[in-house]
Amino acid sequence: EAGVAQSPRYKIIEKRQSVAFWCNPISGHATLYWYQQILGQGPKLLIQFQNNGVVDDSQLPKDRFSAERLKGVDSTLKIQPAKLEDSAVYLCASSRSTSGRETQYFGPGTRLLVL
């Protein structure tokens, strides 16, 4: 089966600009996650969707970050306006289950550099 797809793979922007990332999860996977991975650290959850509803967005900086999951399939993550500290890899992951204890499959990530 096809894996989790993400685009773009790389993005360089200046601070205060806007940027959007796209994720297409594995077909049939109900749960979708967006993580932020700063260099040298583990992934940190930003937002979790179950189908097209938000399950957890407690660590999403809502003043500048937003995300949606279109029709319970694809998802976009937006940053507006970007700050220098947003430079990181943004990982999308999906899992089949809505009940937990299920494997997450990660995409290749989008590497964002804010200048």
Add this chain to the structure above:
Amino acid sequence: GENVEQHPSTLSVQEGDSAVIKCTYSDSASNYFPWYKQELGKGPQLIIDIRSNVGEKKDQRIAVTLNKTAKHFSLHITETQPEDSAVYFCAASKGNQFYFGTGTSLTVIP
């Protein structure tokens, strides 16, 4: 919330030797513990996982052990090969929430 600590942060071993990475977690309700391997420029890939009703699981050269009482779990790689060089992350999960360790950079020296 859950707090996952991972040690060591870097590990170098000779090819053929074993490597051990250890993680501790704080929330006794966590019940699923996956390990991921992340190669440069790629997303994390699941290599092995263990559930709270099991104490040990093995898959070829990779094994994971879980001590629920002490709230720690470990990854063991035997007969290491240069292609095992990567960053390894542990994670603890309850429900659909995953909490990751800070990663271990493993270098296997030929």
